[in-house]
Amino acid sequence: MLILGRRTFADTDLLVMAIVNRTRDSFYDNGATWQEDKALERVRSVVAAGADLVDIGGVKAGPGEVVDVEEELRRTVPFVARVREEFPDLVISVDTWRAAVGREVCRAGADVLNDAWGGFDPDLAQVAAEFGAALVCTHTNGATPRTAPHRPSYDDVVAAAIEATVGLAERAASLGVSRDSLLIDPAHDFDKNTWHSLELTRRLDEMVATGWPVLVSLSNKDFVGETLDRPVGERLTGTLAATAVSAWHGARVYRVHEVAETREVLDMVASIRGDRPPARAVRGLA
Structure with missing residues (x-):
């Protein structure tokens, strides 16, 4: 069981988390949803396409324009409140590493804090506990937010990711975040x-x-582009291949740009695994 805000999901549910950027310099959409009305149109579109939750971000993940706490609050808090008003049952996530931002977006109606920088602000987990929010615990190897990797090295990258993320999850649980969230x-x-x-x-x-x-x-990430030698706008096929493999291995939530395509891939994998019946099955039965 997975509890995200007011929604409870079964262990077999594969969830699509749609990316909604309130930034001018996103690597993928180049500010297409920077304006609040455009961002709200994006929310409406992804919900209609089958998104289970949205992930609202006010700061580009990588290097870019400086966004201080006050500016991140300005970009996210009123928008979260607006989305919550129009979609009272939608699971709303906010992509932030700052506890000060986490506190205000939770007050505005956010259900999930997506800590994309792996506990860089240790108080963010306490905010999740305070508001009963879900928390995403991420492996970034202690990197400073918004810095590009430079010759990262691991004896075993999977073991490192497991140790770090499980440690963050256990710490958050000890602070009062529900283990189901x-x-x-x-x-x-x-x-x-x-x-x-x-x-x-x-x-x-x-x-x-x-x-x-x-x-x-996974969506349109550089590892997809480098593997297939494709620029940002031509990485959908590679992204969906990685999505299918991840779904077969048991990942539960998929943070994506292309919602409809991801939903179809996840439904197909779920049906192959036997967790979802075909939408219709008439071949050979007539």
């Missing part, structure tokens, strides 16, 4: 090279075996 994320590309991200995907079942639900953020 904690997820772990290997964080493809974050302080990792392409070989590391491929290995994490290939051995994702080892993270799943920890018993913590696994979230993956």
